[in-house]
Amino acid sequence: MASFSRVHQQVRQYEVFARKVREEPLRQVGSVVAPDDDLAQAYARATYDEERWVELVIVPSEAVIRLWAPGEDGSGSG
Numbered sequence: 676m677a678s679f680s681r682v683h684q685q686v687r688q689y690e691v692f693a694r695k696v697r698e699e700p701l702r703q704v705g706s707v708v709a710p711d712d713d714l715a716q717a718y719a720r721a722t723y724d725e726e727r728w729v730e731l732v733i734v735p736s737e738a739v740i741r742l743w744a745p746g747e748d749g750s751g752s753g
Contacts (some may be wrong), residue, residue: 685710686708686709686710687708687709687710687715687735687736687737688706688707688708688735688736689706689707689708689709689715689719689733689734689735689736690703690705690706690733690734690735690736690739691703691704691705691706691707691719691722691723691731691732691733692704692731692732692733692734693723693726693728693730693731693732694728694729694730695726695727695728695729696729697729697730701730701732704723704726705722705723706736707719707722707733712733715733716733719731719733
């Protein structure tokens with residue numbers, strides 16, 4: 676069985692947000708994994724360019740503050 680290793684040991688996950696028209700809110704369209712911001716931008720463009728976005732944004736996943744997860748009520752009581 677072959678074993679694989681990453682080219683870069685330090686990679687980050689980035690969330691990708693986009694909108695098709697200015698009047699729409701940004702919506703999450705996916706994520707990419709990259710060793711730095713520049714490559715994350717390139718990966719996001721290459722991966723999500725099938726649509727005609729007016730805006731495409733990447734955010735490091737650790738910078739996203741989730742108020743609650745799917746299935747939670749958001750009350751903070753667990």
